[in-house]
Amino acid sequence: ANFSIVAARPLQQAGIEIVFQAQPLSGNDKVNPDQLDQTQAVVENRINDLGLSQHLVRTQGNDRIVVQMAGAVNADPITATLGAVGLLELIDAGNDALNPGTMVQTSSAVAPAVVPGAAPSSAPTATPGSKVYPVIITGADIDPTGVMVEFDQVGAAEVAFSLRGNGAKKLADFTASHIGKYMPIVLDKKVISSPVIQATIPNGEGVISNLSGVDEAKKLAAILKYGSLPVRLTLVESRAVADLGLPTPTPLVATSLSPTTPTAPASSSQQGGLAPGVIIRIIAVVVILLALIAFLILRRLRR
Template sequence: MTNPLTGEVIFSRDVSYRRGLDLAGGLHVVLEADVPEGTEVSSDRMEAAREIIERRINALGTTEPIIQVAGNNRIVVDIPGVQNPDEVIATFGQTGLLEFIDAGTDTLVPGQEVVTDYPEPPADVPEGTKVYHTILTGADLETASVGFHPETNEPVVSFKFKDGEPTQKLREFTRNNVGRVMAIVLDKRVISAPVIRDEIPNGSGIIEGNFTLESARALEIQLRYGALPVPLKIVQVRTVGATLGEDSVQRSVLAGLIGVISVAIFMLLYYRLPGLLANLALIIYGAVSLSLFKLLPVTLTLAGIAGFILSIGMAVDANILIFERMKEELRSGKSLGAAARIGFRRAWPSIRDSNFSTLITCAILFWFGATFGASIVKGFAVTLAIGVIVSFFSAIFVTRIFLETVMGLGRVTREWWYGV
């Protein structure tokens, strides 16, 4: 979107269709719990890790990822249409454990690994290794966001601790340790090690670490959606092609086109002029639905396309109910205008009830897909619901406007043209 006066870009976003893993391919990653051999990881912790990974991936703007727990200690992640695999993996693959540690007067450099006493002091520390005390963790954060340093204009991550004990801890520590180092550590690796200049009274601050905008965004997502309850390591990464193949996609599209054209021909031959107007409304319905798929956006899988085609049937079904009612009124001797009004009025309860019952089913399917990680089911529910809502509009309003406009011209008055 641009300013018509200056030509300046006000808003910009990619509005191309998003295709799912089965249509466009994507990234396949297998994560495994990184725990000592023989340690058992509970199913609750693995499920919690799966949910956090899903939230992190969704925050990147990636839709319809497939994230499943496999076995006792593995999580399988399939993400469609990934443009930057390294960035995505860095966002969800790291544990995301943020610690603010008391480094005293030590000089710590970004990237340096350290040992801390969180969640508990390690039992087997090599001799001479210093164990640093953790003051606060990312679990104490209230919010995090990406910003820019006012002097260097480099990306930074702003944070704010929760009111109460976390803010009080930070205030007391900074008040009593002016001139000492409070290092910020992510997954036991130093991000930055600033010297405390003054007391921090309100629990707010920034993390600097020579970030790019992408790495700052990845850290923000990790902080906002929490640390993983169990450390994970990547055991397999591969880019996968479309699972259906280009030939299967083309055949599916061809089958859909044959179905739509067959329905259009039936409507034209059986209902004549109203059928022609319904076909025009169907074209508008398709254009609006596909535009919404781009704008929202909706990730199109084969199941999603099936939902869209099914909604076309709902649109045609509504028109058939209306036209059959019209024909009944015309046979009983009503005028064209009266038959159209009564036809729409009497068909309305059936159309309303059928559409609402379908939307309720879509809501149940969406809940099921969101709760149990069945993203394909969720995609089917979304495309079907959008299609039903748009078809409801096209059948009740667009077709009616077309029909009343043609009848108002007074040129087509023979009942034969209306299927009688």
């Protein structure tokens, strides 16, 4: 029997939908369209770097970012990565040994980040009136192409980075004059690690260590590669969705087969000659012509 392939029907895609509210980083300014578009691009790049291939990032209204991801189950770590402002700072702590996780105030004008979904009053911040630490360099000095996840001698994950422009010189000058002092690495006003300067760093290359594992290293690398957000994102809603409606590629393998009606073979006249109806018409015309000729001949003979 003959069969034809029937295209597979697209399957429903379960996943999660996350809605962020965009807020200005400082002052009474409003979020403008350019900032919202830039935020959408940064979030998109962060998702791509996390390996979440099937997703959709879009703006909603004047101040919202909606993220849809197929197959993602645990939204919390993804939300934290996408919603982080991503402001990296290397600060001058002098003789202060700041423990990882400590919230600090820096000379940067940008306010501390708000934990996604948390009310401003409950967000972790530095103690009012606490010491303000000078900023040496920021994430704006980092070369995105030089950010990568590496592993130290004992197999612990770390993030390597390199500086661009004047950043390398600023770091070299500072480390040369502050050997033996602490230079904490801070992300969104939270201390990640607090290394002691052992020697001058002349080439603008550094490593962020003391991370919890490979996942944290990947998330940090994704944030550093694409820079900080121009706004602060606060979580509005995170929910599971049965069908996201994302476009799916057409499956190449058929899911069903259906019989087809066989076509009758063509007759010999159809295969190599004229159709019977045409032949009959030709014969009729020939007969009429012959009859007319015979009539004319007989008429002339009678004369």
